[in-house]
Amino acid sequence: MEMARTAPSNNGQALAVGGAAASTEPAGQPTLPADLVEEMLSWYAGMSRDLPWRRTRDPYAILVSEIMLQQTRVETVLGRYESFLERFPTIAELAAAPLDDVLAEWSGLGYYRRPRHLHALANAVVDHHGGEIPDTLEELLALPGLGPYTAAAVGSIAFGIPALSIDGNVRRIMCRLAGIEDDPKRAPVRRRLEAIAAAAMRRHPPGEVNQAIMELGARVCTPRSPSCDECPCSSYCEAHALGIEELIPPSSRRYVKAVTEYAAVIEDDGRFLLLRGQRPSLVADMWEFPTLDSRLGGTSSGNPAGGQGSNRSRSSKTDLGRYLRDLGWRVRLGPKLGEIRHGMTNRRISCQVYEAKLASDTRGVCREPDPGTPESGWFTVEEAIALPLAASARKTLTALLHADLTAPQTPR
Numbered sequence: 001m002e003m004a005r006t007a008p009s010n011n012g013q014a015l016a017v018g019g020a021a022a023s024t025e026p027a028g029q030p031t032l033p034a035d036l037v038e039e040m041l042s043w044y045a046g047m048s049r050d051l052p053w054r055r056t057r058d059p060y061a062i063l064v065s066e067i068m069l070q071q072t073r074v075e076t077v078l079g080r081y082e083s084f085l086e087r088f089p090t091i092a093e094l095a096a097a098p099l100d101d102v103l104a105e106w107s108g109l110g111y112y113r114r115p116r117h118l119h120a121l122a123n124a125v126v127d128h129h130g131g132e133i134p135d136t137l138e139e140l141l142a143l144p145g146l147g148p149y150t151a152a153a154v155g156s157i158a159f160g161i162p163a164l165s166i167d168g169n170v171r172r173i174m175c176r177l178a179g180i181e182d183d184p185k186r187a188p189v190r191r192r193l194e195a196i197a198a199a200a201m202r203r204h205p206p207g208e209v210n211q212a213i214m215e216l217g218a219r220v221c222t223p224r225s226p227s228c229d230e231c232p233c234s235s236y237c238e239a240h241a242l243g244i245e246e247l248i249p250p251s252s253r254r255y256v257k258a259v260t261e262y263a264a265v266i267e268d269d270g271r272f273l274l275l276r277g278q279r280p281s282l283v284a285d286m287w288e289f290p291t292l293d294s295r296l297g298g299t300s301s302g303n304p305a306g307g308q309g310s311n312r313s314r315s316s317k318t319d320l321g322r323y324l325r326d327l328g329w330r331v332r333l334g335p336k337l338g339e340i341r342h343g344m345t346n347r348r349i350s351c352q353v354y355e356a357k358l359a360s361d362t363r364g365v366c367r368e369p370d371p372g373t374p375e376s377g378w379f380t381v382e383e384a385i386a387l388p389l390a391a392s393a394r395k396t397l398t399a400l401l402h403a404d405l406t407a408p409q410t411p412r
């Protein structure tokens, strides 16, 4: 069945996908043709990846997977999801665990506000919902740290709540299907996309619709070079019919910022100095090597963010030495050991790692920094690996273990 097509538009007026003939929805409601949604669902049933969180209806397991998957690749989550659930099999056990244990289990997944929120959420569920994740969208949205996207995903998959998880993938697919060339983040377009999705969810299982759209966005209808030849929706797709799929949505230049960090690997008697809380706005609660961050600039006493007289261009090995001295550690910086590279959503981070030794005349007297400075500790590599570590510290330690720090680390 061919969908009723409308003329392309620059202002979102082409949103009447399917038209009245394709739907039993009330006149005037934009809809997707029922056949299109059915094709998408049947493609999803046959083609979707066998992922462990798709084999369960346990709301807690679904919640953990949805939070882990936020801005994190499926391949990365696959290595951590089951071990996390083995360590904390129920929401009550997660709530009862010390936050440090949760952070340690999360280590390497990045975005460490997530485990903090998840821990707070678990406690709220135990305290206010008898340990059962609530089954209404309003109650889910009231839980700490649960935004509309994740609440809709958990609600639709675990409880069949008709709520669309709208993110960039979903907006892109819906706009392409409807031939909408306008910015999908504009409120009028967003409202119409929501209306289309709501209509589809009245006729089909909401969780399946959400997951099918997510899967289509991840595997077929990609931002660049969508695989229209393999797409179950191609015969219904307005953008494909008009050959404008790559022009939708209109490009917004992504700003990727380059950031340089300078870290000191200070070794003494086979133990390494690690700090916690030196960059609370970036890696709160995670241990890392003493690190000067070009984003934070200065080298003033005890607070890398407070730097008077320093600026980004001066951040260097010399500034790293000053930073360490200001923190209360007198060290001799040695040669550069190597570079660790890693990335976040809009940042490309290069960490220059230097070898360092405590200055011999200060051995034993510089280990007690002033109050108010970051928490510090001396750890063997094996002890450190078990801590909740920032991503660059974990990569540095892994490189130390394999003695290959001089080789640049591959960005994730």
Ligand code: SF4
Binding pocket: 173, 176, 177, 220, 221, 222, 226, 227, 228, 231, 232, 233, 234, 235, 237, 238, 239, 240, 245
């Ligand atoms: S036909 Fe192409 S543009 Fe349209 S939904 Fe499928 S992959 Fe996306």
